[in-house]
Amino acid sequence: MWAYGIGYQSCAYWLSNAYTENEGATWILGYWTGRNMANAPDRMVGSNSDADGLTGEIKKTCVQEPSTRLMDAIERTYIVFQKAGK
Secondary structure, rough: OOOOOOOOOOOOHHHHOOHHHHHHHHHHHHHHHHHHHHHHOOOOOOOOOOHHHHHHHHHHHHHHOOOEEHHHHHHHHHHHHHHHHH
């Protein structure tokens, strides 16, 4: 899959300053929305949370693994939410 934007940058880059953190938060919501649209069996992943909750969970992964690409951290969090029925 090809995607544009900050999602291909590392978590460390995303969290490096307020501007990129805001840009990443916006990218996260767009990616998550697109992921739900592509997930025909369950398009409601994350519906029991809000934008800050989703971003916060992704940030936890990024703080632990700063070299991870932001998009990979989002995808891992998405799968955790889907398996947990969140």
